Amino acid sequence: MWWFQQGLCILPVALVLWTAATFIFAYITAVLLKHVDPLVPYISDTGTVAPERCVFGIMLDISAYLGIATMYVRYKQVQALTVEEESKLHKLNLLGLVLGWISSFGMCIVANFQKTTLFSMHLVGAILTFGVGALYILVQTLVSLCMQPHVHGKSIFWVRLSIGVWTFASIISMFVSSVIMYSSLPGVDVAHKLHWIPGETGYIPHIISTISEWSLALSFVSFFLTYIRDFQVPKLSSSLHSLHHLDQTEYMFKSDYLSHAPNTHLTVKCLLTSP
Template identity: 45%
Template sequence: MWWFLVGTCYLPVLLVIWSCAAFVISFIIAVLTRHVDPLVPYISDTGTYPPERCIFGLMINLSAFLGLIVMYVRYKLLETLNHRKPTIKPCLNCAALACGALGCFGMCIVANFQETTLRAVHDVGALLSFIMGTAYLVLQSCISIKMLPFYHTRLVCGFRTALATVSVIAIVPMIVCYILTRSPKLHWKPDDPGFGDHVASAVCEWVVAFSFNFFFLTFIREFQGFSVTVRTELLPDPQGESYDRL
């Protein structure tokens, strides 16, 4: 059997591949159509005008949905492991899932509300996505450390902690420099006021986004060790009819 079909590891693999493809494809189309400059645009700038806007919106919405599935499966895995050997508080696991879900919701807002049309809504979605996403990385890193040495190796914990740290460090200048630019324009020149802040903010945004993707790659090995099943149960019919008669 191929390695990516073992257990449920196809979920994080699909999430990372699809998310990276969403960034790269929309970026290439936006640059080729000259809707953005190739020098470090914001991620959402590559999904502002059609045709890349249509592709960006579709792919990011699906990425948010896949991300929510991966986070929920991760939540159920930790819940099961914690029943065997209690190592973390259930509230920590719930908090991580809540932060992840809010981050996915923010991604949907970014995908459907463009910066040039409804900037305030777009910015709220972006902040929600990046801040809650970073919080998810931090909480998952703490969970991994608490579960040492039973379910995680020190190498995995170190890598997750490093990615969470990079995300925390990068998100601060990303937000500050974005506020300092105060301009929603897509084309920048080196002599434009705020050009340096724009480049710094955009670079940090790409760093945070790919930190998320690399973090989900660390789930692959763990997701190979379990499977997820769906159980169907028939509830009593409120009208008193029996399903045996159907």
């Protein structure tokens, strides 16, 4: 069995690969058709003009659905590995699921409302995708902190924390540079401006903004890569009813998660069921 066939790690793997393929396909197509400049255009600009916007929309919708499934499995996994007395962790886990699904919904808005067609809705979708998505990363990082060292190792927490810092730094950089860019171009319809000339007014803030957006997207992709090892444990049931039908899986973790005996280990059978 290949590593990506173990448990449910195919979900984050598919999410990462499919999303990356979406961005790459849209970028290559838009550049070849001269719809955008080759030097780091906005991701949205690469999916604005037909025909690439049609495929971009469909592929990004699929990414959103994969994100919903991945976040749900993560929610069920944390729920199964958490004792009932950990009410705060359960609430934090549920908050993460809600934020993640809102972010995925925002991705659907971005995919289907192009910035040159309905900029206000596209902007709302971008805020939901990146803004709420950043909060999802923050919540999941806190969940990892609460679950260490009983379930998660310290290393995965620090990795997720680093990605979270990367995410928020990219958001701040993109926001500040975008404000400067729009301020330096009064009266210009920046939403419909797909080509930029080096040296023109607002060019430097534009480049900083686009680099920040690509950096932000890469940070999101990198975060879901951290789920792969966790997802190698639970196995999808043969039942096709829904994702919450999961086989019984043994999780090994220290018994001091439930008691105060740090020198022994406890094998707990966790059945991931619907709430």
